[in-house]
Amino acid sequence: MNEVHLGAFDLNLLVALDALLAERSVTRAAGRIGITQSAASHALSRLRKLTGDELLVRGRDGMVPTIRAEAMRAPLRRALEEITGTLSSPGAFDPKTARLRAFIGASDYAELVLLPGIMARLVCEAPGVELRVIMPGQDPASELAAGKLDFVLMPSLPGDESQGIRARKLFNDRFVCIARHGHPLAKTKTLSLSSFAGAAHALISPWGMEGGYVDDALARLGLQRKVSIAVPHFLVAPHIVASSDLLLTVAGRVAEVVVGPLGLVVLAPPQELGLTGFTLSILWHERTHDDPARRWLRDVIVAEASKHSTVTSAAATRLRAPKASKAKTFR
Secondary structure (H helix, E strand, O other), rough: OOOOOOOHHHOOHHHHHHHHHHOOOOHHHHHHHOHHHHHHHHHHHHHHHHHOOOEEEOOOEEEEHHHHHHHHHHHHHHHHHHHHHHOOOOOOOOOOOOOEEEEEOOOOOHHHHHHHHHHHHHHHHHHOEEEEEEOOOOOOHHHHOOOOOOOEEEEOOOOHHHHOEEEEEEEEEEEEEEEEOOOOOOOOOOOOOHHHHHHHEEEEEEOOOOOOOHHHHHHOOOOOOOHHHOOOOOOHHHHHOOOOEEEEEEEEEHHHHHHHHHOOOEEEHHHOOOOOEEEEEEEEEEOOOOOOOHHHHHHHHHHHHHHOOOOOHHHHHHHOOOOOOOOOOOO
């Protein structure tokens, strides 16, 4: 048995063999693959030497394949078709027939704002596309590069693009403070720096780390605050605030969702802190940039985000708490 080592094998010979077995003629095989008859004859000689088999022999009505060549014909054709398909450009993505499971790294903030609209569209347009949403780690760029995540929804960080990360801004959001309706500071539209620093706070810390935007801003003014509780999720913190005298600094879009049901009030943070807000972005790796399926899903996410314009002063008027007679009271 001749063992063939592909590293030293001229793969063009496989194309020649496929043509020879199909045409059973050196002349016709040469015309089929666009080479000279001499080149086709030379290819057959090399194939005979490499395989240790005559492959094609003369018969009554021309050349006929040997038993071994006949056994090789169908597997060889399938292999060449698979190679051709693998190397060919992918066809147009059809969401209605596609089967895809995509992994998205996102906090519950991004889930709350974007996933309802995204899933409403996928159910109708791409029923075979499944999403798996997980909390990204502290190094999402590495998770994207390793293929553990297809997208990450988070504020983009300086220097990400140098690691092969692409980013596109989705929308802006601002910071507001929320408190229960009966909080001692509930009637203050804009919190003073002293009252803010002197209050007890809840902190949302997705990775369990102390500090954040607010603490950095306070530190620049030589101040610090008391954090009574830190939790990893955006949606549980408002419920804690609703039953305590804690303040919570949170994204405006989260406040829009929770203030009514929980009987909370929205307060403006001290202007001295300069909490200008943040921009949510979608991040992905260069390795998936041209994949038709993920490009389509990326466009769906961007389209859904475009519906969420920056929280404006007009939107802020909707963040008022219910009237006192209808508000929940917590003691």
